[in-house]
Amino acid sequence: MELDSGIGVPANIAAAWGLRERPGKGPKPGLTLDGIVAAGIRVAAADGIGAVSMSRVAAEAGASTMALYRYVRAKDELLELMMDAAIGDPPPIAPDAGWRAALTAWAWACRELYLAQPWTLRVPISGPPATPHQLAWMDAGLTALADTRLREEEKLSIVLLFSMYVRNEATVAVDMQAAVEAVDTSLDEAIATYGKLLRLLVDPARFPALARVIEAGVLDRADEPYEEFVFGLERILDGVGLLIAQRAGS
Template identity: 45%
Template sequence: MASDAPLPRALEILWRDETSTRKAGGLSRERIVAAAIDLADRDGLGALSMARLAERLGCGTMSLYRHVANKDELLTFMLSAVPAPPPAFTDAADWRGALTDWALGLWEVYHRHPWILHTAASGPPLDPGQLAWLDAGLATLGGTRLAERVKLTAVTAILHYVRGAAALAIEASGVDSPVYPELLRKLLDPRRFPALAAALDAGVLDGGDEFVAEFHSGLRLLLDGIAAQMRSAEPGHRA
């Protein structure tokens, strides 16, 4: 059932593709959003405030509110603007290669803009930028026999995997805080957490190239699962 509730103002603006009117000094919504992304990329989401953004742009804080209603609205604009267009694919038969490129593209987005991982992710995407990625992910499976619901389940599983793996890799290798594996080695009692202790002893959480290798390994497992689902959907398949 369609809702009669009005869209939030930020979504209305984004879906109208409205270009904000430039004011004195060249201030515009686009310029504000670009500066906010730069600030969050450099100093993290916690450093982003309307006052600091105004200082960076050389304007008064109240000038920002002529273009952006509040910080929540600013974040909506940032999340829609920050990802580059998703990778294009031309071979509809190579769903695995296309979905791998899509996942790697997301991995790169999260590493270029780690603050995305600290934004609320409780609801589904509604802005054009994020929906373009979801649409592209589903399109990689367009030439398969999978049902639409299964396609969405598969793409969502990979999306959450990439997001979680990127968060672990970025946080574990952070230079401003103790490295994650080092903290675990101080905290873990192998008798209480034997499986995690075994993984730690094997060095799978030590970061660097290991995290990249583990990411690719986990992605292959997910893709193998999708491939198995495809085989079960083929006519005449027997379990």
């Protein structure tokens, strides 16, 4: 924290932590990093990351395109800052209620955050988590496992596993939502259309197992959007539970 002049800190990470020395020599800056990031988030929320171009953000922030480069090294850095600002701090985690309840709450909170700001899922990941809010979420996830006898290494792996899972499931949900909106139809109808397509394409002789799934009518109607999420979440929680029980027993 104090060692902001540590040479080892990559530039984009440093920016995310707010350690950017701006010596008071030249004219007063007319913009602020936070303002630019907020402008970027406004654009992304309104029209998706596809609309987040430097010129568009600059217009939203009330400046010229090139002015942004006085605050941000490149577009990637802006995106990373937007991401960090968007995810914010995790809700408080109480491991007293048990690791399973705590991790479940963590996962749901994470999912809601993604669904509320779908553009965050389109920001390309640029490295291991190192921005303040990313670390805060990791800490929260680890806290959920604090009372178990897992090895620290295992806790980290598990949190990453869940983090990955939630992110992916949210991506799928958002993609489906986007596809549905693009054709202006209902979720049920979209699934049914997909089912019909597969019925057309899948030769039962070539893909017998898949044909059985289709014949069972799985793709004729849509589940509630969160049911798929719950299913996978429960499986992984079960698997982790086994390991926790094993470690507790030894």
